[in-house]
Amino acid sequence: MFLNTLLVVLTDLAAGLMGSANFRRHFHLFLSGLIVFGPALSMWVSQHSIFAKRTNFLYRAFLRSGWGWTCIFVGSFVFLLSFSVRRSLVLSLRHLSRLVVAGVLWVGFRKLLDVLENATGSCYEPLSAVDGQPTVDGQPFLLLREGASKQLCVGNGMLWRGYEVSEDIFLLCLCCLLVAEETAVFGPYLTLGGPSGAPLRLLFLFCVTLLGLWMFLLLCLLAYFPAFPTQILGGALGCLSWRGLYQGWYRLGPSWYCPGRPGVGLFTTKEGGKPE
DSSP states (O other): OHHHHHHHHHHHHHHHHHTSHHHHHHHHHHHHHHHHHGGGGGGTSOTTSGGGSTTOHHIIIIITTHHHHHHHHHHHHHHHHHHHHHOOHHHHHHHHHHHHHHHHHHHHHHHHHHHHHHHHOEEEEETHHHHOOOOBTTBOOEEEETTOOHHHHHHTTOEEEOOOOOHHHHHHHHHHHHHHHHHTTHHHHHHTTOOOOHHHHHHHHHHHHHHHHHHHHHHHHHHHSOOTTHHHHHHHHHHHHHHHHHTTGGGGOSBTTBOOSTTTTTSSSSTTOOOO
């Protein structure tokens, strides 16, 4: 009884925050400010911290498979919420298609960024690592290797330098905004008295926890591994992707070419309705 009461209180508080107009209106601005000013924290953090190592458990377990974790928890929440309201598999799949669209966008941008980096970069071999020649200001002389791709260059232990956009920052930024958008409907859902059993509330809390984890990892990357301007570009690409989808395309309403915004068709009898 106590645990169920605690679950209800926590989910009600989190849903009220996530569904508030101020949060939905200003969260992307807060995220943008974090990306812009977060690298300044590198002046105060310790490089001996466990978060200063790329081998840290959180980086290995969550960062490399961030999109998978987002799809599992957010996809389960979206499906259970939509199906519990309308009992329509078609409607639930339509809402899940937003994750498919974001996944295609993520994979497509990754491929595009790889092509861009290969097209604008060059492979260099440190001479000091080859014949023991001296370095300048602690940096080895670099010998340009023509005709090598990034994969071949890095695989042979050489350096690849090209036009880069941080894929990690792009992914975390996109996931944060996606989780915030998809879970914001839970507040209006509870206000309208929708069925809210323990499984649905637990999934919602898992999504909120995942959002907190993504923001923490984003802050760690910015503070411990600052890289200007690649991280700024990655964050900008993530924000633009969110704005193009949720603030642009999805506002057109549900149709054969558009899945619609979160909550559309769930809280009203009309398919084009919006949550109150």
